[in-house]
Amino acid sequence: MKTKSTVLTANTSEQRHYIAEDLPLVPYGNNQFETALPMSLAQLCASMSLLLALEFKRDDALTSPELTRDYLVAKLAQSEREIFSCLYLDNQHRVIAYEALFYGTIDGASVYPREVVKSCLQHNAAAVIFAHNHPSGTLEPSQADKAITERLKTALATVDIRVLDHIIVGGSATTSFAEKGLI
Secondary structure, X not given: OOEOOEEEOOOOOOEEEOOEOOEOEEEEOOOEEEEOOXXXXXXXXXXXXXXXXXXXXXXXXXXXXXXXXXXHHHHHOOOOOOEEEEEEEOOOOEEEEEEEEEEOEOOEOOOOHHHHHHHHHHOOOOEEEEEEEOOOXXXXXXXXXXXXXXXXXXXXXXXXXXXXXXXXXXXXXXXXOOOOOOO
């Protein structure tokens, strides 16, 4: 996806910039946007994901569970298959990066602890938040979800990386392992 495309408005010679070449969303004012053309649901979701990603700069700390949930819902809610991802954080809980690591089917994804540890070390993360979606919309953690979270937590503890949470996204709702006392 290319960013910052220029468009001329119909009634004036004023130039307006899309947030991305294929996303006809134009910034105006302070944190406000308007559509330059009709947008599909996929374009709207991609726009939301891009805008949220722009909000997460390295100097931003995750101070609000709601902000974290909103970001992860924007990233994962529309997927038709299960995706396991990591939100890498530094020691001040500032976002380093978001990465979708494993893609599965409609009801599961294989997660490999070795690859999660490797990716956390490559990002030089001090902490991590796991997230995955349930395309069915079910928010309850499965036994497999609980087991892999424990395996990952144990593996990452050997290299001093803290697991802060594991969030399940089901549609626009979420469940937090930390809030349920599962981490």
